[in-house]
Amino acid sequence: VGGKIPRGILLVGPPGTGKTLLAKAVAGESGVPFFSLSGSEFVEMFVGLGAARVRDLFKQAKEKAPCIIFIDELDALGKARGINMAGGNDEREQTLNQLLVELDGFDPNIGVILMAATNRPEILDPALLRPGRFDRQILVDRPDKKGRQDILQIYLDKVETASDIDAERIAGMTAGMVGADLANLVNEAVLLAVRQDRQRIGMADIEEAVERVVAGLEKKNRVINPEEKRIVAYHELGHAIVAMALPGTDPVQKISIIPRGIAALGYTMQVPTEDRFLMRKTELENRIAVLMGGRAAESLVFGDVSTGAHNDLSRAADIARSMVKKFGMSARLGQVYFARERQAPMLGPLQGAGGEYSDETAKIIDEEVRRIVDDQYAVAFGILEAHRPLLESTAATLLADEVIQGEALNALADAVAKEQASIGRGESQGASNSIAA
Numbered sequence: 001v002g003g004k005i006p007r008g009i010l011l012v013g014p015p016g017t018g019k020t021l022l023a024k025a026v027a028g029e030s031g032v033p034f035f036s037l038s039g040s041e042f043v044e045m046f047v048g049l050g051a052a053r054v055r056d057l058f059k060q061a062k063e064k065a066p067c068i069i070f071i072d073e074l075d076a077l078g079k080a081r082g083i084n085m086a087g088g089n090d091e092r093e094q095t096l097n098q099l100l101v102e103l104d105g106f107d108p109n110i111g112v113i114l115m116a117a118t119n120r121p122e123i124l125d126p127a128l129l130r131p132g133r134f135d136r137q138i139l140v141d142r143p144d145k146k147g148r149q150d151i152l153q154i155y156l157d158k159v160e161t162a163s164d165i166d167a168e169r170i171a172g173m174t175a176g177m178v179g180a181d182l183a184n185l186v187n188e189a190v191l192l193a194v195r196q197d198r199q200r201i202g203m204a205d206i207e208e209a210v211e212r213v214v215a216g217l218e219k220k221n222r223v224i225n226p227e228e229k230r231i232v233a234y235h236e237l238g239h240a241i242v243a244m245a246l247p248g249t250d251p252v253q254k255i256s257i258i259p260r261g262i263a264a265l266g267y268t269m270q271v272p273t274e275d276r277f278l279m280r281k282t283e284l285e286n287r288i289a290v291l292m293g294g295r296a297a298e299s300l301v302f303g304d305v306s307t308g309a310h311n312d313l314s315r316a317a318d319i320a321r322s323m324v325k326k327f328g329m330s331a332r333l334g335q336v337y338f339a340r341e342r343q344a345p346m347l348g349p350l351q352g353a354g355g356e357y358s359d360e361t362a363k364i365i366d367e368e369v370r371r372i373v374d375d376q377y378a379v380a381f382g383i384l385e386a387h388r389p390l391l392e393s394t395a396a397t398l399l400a401d402e403v404i405q406g407e408a409l410n411a412l413a414d415a416v417a418k419e420q421a422s423i424g425r426g427e428s429q430g431a432s433n434s435i436a437a
């Protein structure tokens with residue numbers, strides 16, 4: 001009809017989502033030769049060698065046309081020129097310039113299709129993304145629940161499984177994981193089963209593997225003193241009880257004070273029931289309240305606070321700041337977008353232009369962030385105060401058993417719900433109203 005074939009296709013997505021596999025699949029389906037190289041191979045090269053390799057690659061490809069050229073980790077050689085002033089980037093610039101020359105130099109109608117992959121499109125040199133170069137961008141995103149279930153099924157089919165294995169349930173526990181994580185997860189489960197001389201993996205192995213992947217390796221032998229253990233127990237129960245008392249929060253799956261990995265002393269595992277694309281304001285507030293629950297419990301029980309909450313505080317402040325600056329959820333500041341973000345060049349040059357505000361507004365933003373977090377801290381504190389006897393009795397159990405899960409956890413959730421019903425819904429309701437102040 002007179003149109004032109006697109007010249008370059010850029011696969012954009014987080015690491016481990018299968019961009020390279022997708023490129024290989026395209027080559028396989030089309031039945032043409034496939035030339036691939038990785039951007040990272042060029043990083044440590046002598047001056048001039050990188051440019052020569054790019055030249056050779058295109059020369060070979062033109063001889064073998066029709067064919068596909070695939071450049072993995074394009075960002076390693078396609079970083080915007082002039083970003084790194086520390087020197088030593090001459091070589092990369094030469095390679096990049098050669099690539100641009102080759103991109104413009106060949107006639108797409110001879111049948112050479114260029115594909116590349118990157119997980120950092122925002123640092124790419126804008127010249128690479130101009131029309132006639134990598135002008136098609138395809139998003140290869142993290143899989144949703146159905147996608148994870150399908151991916152899991154592929155890996156589960158390759159190993160011996162017990163009858164209780166349920167790919168849909170595993171998919172529900174692994175929100176945010178990419179294909180590579182899921183492959184790793186199944187393999188971890190196999191290793192756990194083999195270590196116990198079992199021939200098949202069961203659901204228990206998968207659950208243990210999820211915990212390993214999510215929270216780091218279990219370290220039962222790490223010593224914490226009894227006083228620390230008490231603080232951790234109340235802190236974790238604080239998160240759990242606040243989560244159980246507030247509507248619309250992710251269900252608590254497990255409360256543990258067994259130290260894991262380096263960072264977390266204990267943890268409360270909340271498993272999202274579904275992948276979320278939209279969140280309501282009250283849900284964000286409830287999420288902050290749950291994060292503040294740990295510190296609120298420490299303060300309520302010990303009259304003192306510890307450093308254990310620093311990760312909670314940073315996550316809560318992040319959410320509150322986004323509510324004020326990005327989502328227009330502060331009545332004082334109105335529906336104005338204040339975030340200053342570096343936009344990916346591929347989204348166009350002008351979209352990142354917002355985010356100008358005065359010093360006075362900056363001050364109000366800080367005040368609003370503080371108010372939101374403080375309000376939700378008060379909500380968490382109120383909930384724990386109302387459930388104090390339950391908090392105390394459960395803490396004793398948690399200190400003895402180190403873990404609360406399964407039936408004991410359900411019993412706790414029921415008890416919280418029952419008490420919550422008799423208290424009335426005053427607490428959380430009052431908090432969401434106070435946001436309009």
Ligand code: ZN
Pocket residue numbers: 235239294295308309312
């Ligand atoms: Zn915490």
